[in-house]
Amino acid sequence: MAKETKVILTTSVADLGHSGDVIEVKSGFARNYLIPQGLAFAWSKGAAGQIETMQRARRAQALATREDAVAAKNAIEGTVVEIPAKVSESGKLFGSISNEVIAAALKPQATVQAKSIHVDAIKTTGDFSATVALHPEISANFTVKVIAE
CATH class of the missing domain: 3.10.430.100 (Ribosomal protein L9, C-terminal domain)
Structure with a gap:
């Protein structure tokens, strides 16, 4: 059994990464926490389009929150x-x-x-x-x- 698994984050997770990032984590952590909590899903070759979509959405949200932060x-x-x-x-x-x-x-x-x-x-x-x-x-x-x- 693989000791590390590649997953794609669906939301930002402290100390791991942001939405759309591909990370390698221990298999048990991915299987028992990240995937059941909906924080990530298993990496596959066909997921490249989803990764780009999530990263584009994250950049748009960061730009909007930056504008709000400047106003505040x-x-x-x-x-x-x-x-x-x-x-x-x-x-x-x-x-x-x-x-x-x-x-x-x-x-x-x-x-x-x-x-x-x-x-x-x-x-x-x-x-x-x-x-x-x-x-x-x-x-x-x-x-x-x-x-x-």
Whole structure:
């Protein structure tokens, strides 16, 4: 039995590749995970047309998301997002400000994923610089201002 199998990815899979890529993986990984989950299908000589179609669709989607990312960057760049929070008498927060809260506060400017926001831990009131990755090549900087409720 072959130890490695060629498969064609139907969607992007972290650490493996993108839609339309032909990769070699362990036979068990392909048979037990990638193919049953619909993430890939077995490679064959006749699949060359499908590969080109998937790669063309991926390039078109990347171009569209890049244009959206540029528009979102223009809306977010340099803005100040105010977040009210409960604070103690010493000025420390009860808890901290999560990325989900920051993403919700950014909603009027642009919709972003919470996991793409990078900011140091916020546990006091004040101004904090933050960065959001909108596309692998595009990111926007903004300020998070935490005020007492």
